[in-house]
Amino acid sequence: MKKAINLSVPNLDVEKIVNNLKECIESGWVSTGGRFIGEFEEKIARYVGVNNAVGVQSGTAGLHTALRVLGVQSGDEVLVPTLTFIAAVNPVTYQGATPVFIGCDDTLCMDSNILENFLRENCEIRDKATYNKKTGAKVGSIIVVHVFGNMANMEKIMELAKEFNLKVLEDATEALGTYYKKGKYAGKYAGTIGDAGVYSFNANKIITTGGGGMVVSQNEKFLDEIRFLTTQAKTDQLYFVHNEIGYNYRMLNIQAALGTSQIDELEKFIEVKIKNYNLYKEAIEKINGLTLLPFNDDIRANYWFYSVVVDEEKYGMNKDELLKKLVEENIQTRPIWGLIHEQKPYINHEVHGVEKAIEYHDKVLNIPCSSNLKEEEIKVVVELLKKWG
Structure with a gap:
């Protein structure tokens, strides 16, 4: 394995x-x-x-x-x-x-x-x-x-x-x-x-x-x-x-x-997460159909999670298909949480302007982002994303 x-x-x-x-x-x-x-x-x-x-x-x-x-x-x-x-x-x-x-x-x-x-x-x-x-x-x-x-x-x-x-x-x-x-x-x-x-x-x-x-x-x-x-x-x-x-x-x-x-150790962790985010970004922006979501320009983010938007038409598979393939390679990946207004306890609650939330829910995957993630591990993930795209 x-x-x-x-x-x-x-x-x-x-x-x-x-x-x-x-x-x-x-x-x-x-x-x-x-x-x-x-x-x-x-x-x-x-x-x-x-x-x-x-x-x-x-x-x-x-x-x-x-x-x-x-x-x-x-x-x-x-x-x-x-x-x-x-x-x-x-x-x-x-x-x-x-x-x-x-x-x-x-x-x-x-x-x-x-x-x-x-x-x-x-x-x-x-x-x-x-x-x-x-x-x-x-x-x-x-x-x-x-x-x-x-x-x-x-x-x-x-x-x-x-x-x-x-x-x-x-x-x-x-x-x-x-x-x-x-x-x-x-x-x-x-x-x-x-x-x-x-x-x-x-x-x-x-x-x-x-x-x-x-x-x-x-x-x-x-x-x-x-x-x-x-x-x-x-x-x-x-x-x-x-x-x-x-x-x-x-x-x-x-x-x-x-x-x-x-x-x-927090600031050291953030430094690593910024470096790894930029490694991913440089590689992923070259893959047609995948986009790494940015962080706001007016903040210093902690870069906790890295979110990839999957365009099914351009990439050739949807985020659920990509998720399955990554998991088969023993790469832990997860979708965005199920939207809360669609959960059983809340389905009858008042909702406003959730169209974009639904769109991102259907397209976003979170990829490995630990603060001890190694550069060679990032390369493994990226090479698979390139191979399948």
Whole structure:
């Protein structure tokens, strides 16, 4: 069997993490207490330029608690992208709210023009709150997902949010390290522009703790509430008094022990991912029918995933046929997620401007992009793409 070329795998230096893990095990602090949690939170906060951060057990846990603290309630509507992983949307339903699906632009992120059209044509402002004219429901928040390390048009989205009195939650679970190079938010990292942002350290992310996530915000009271809720809402730590419903969502010390060494390597990982992206780009642009999706010019992306658009007519096969052939060669490849508005729990929900999302869903494949991907492995992938085209 041919050696596997994986899609996106952890890049872990055992020598650098073994002492941290050894300390966790020997001290007994492997769960939701221990010094590495605070250390990792401080490092993430410093890296993205905020004062504080709160570690949680997953990006999903971070999104859920963030929505709660942002005031999303049962009966509300939340504007979400359809082109994303379902974990960005399910927390809306955890709160008893209803997602309204918005389509994407060529970045694969939420299209700010479609968002604006929905707000102006389908909503009205009453008593400083926005309501959906069709359903009568309050529209209180937007979840913006920075897909594959690219970045949505945050200037326009934040202007709309201010005009329509909406909270903005940035799902930056794929975009740790991405920041604006120019414009109003020059120097601002993905996740730090809206009311709150969430990162993920799942095994396929650019840095990993095996699982785990992080919530950031410029609002200290917001973070205090996140920390309170994610530790079972203990009003009295000593006597276990709980005046609210909380969650067992706190990051584990053993996760943070991995993360606190990983964050130190992040910029090196991004350098490698940029180099490998450019190697792919130079080769793929010579193959008729294949295009490597670009990242925005106004950002320094983290280049988390590399997305190839397959033109069936020009290339001679569609993305599903190409996917099958790559998998047969032991090259791990995946399509874009199934669009969320087409998933069974959401098929009757309101949808706006999803034509481009459907088009990209039908044409895009993600190819191997690990931060430890070797140049010779890229050549193997590229030669097969040339051979079949």
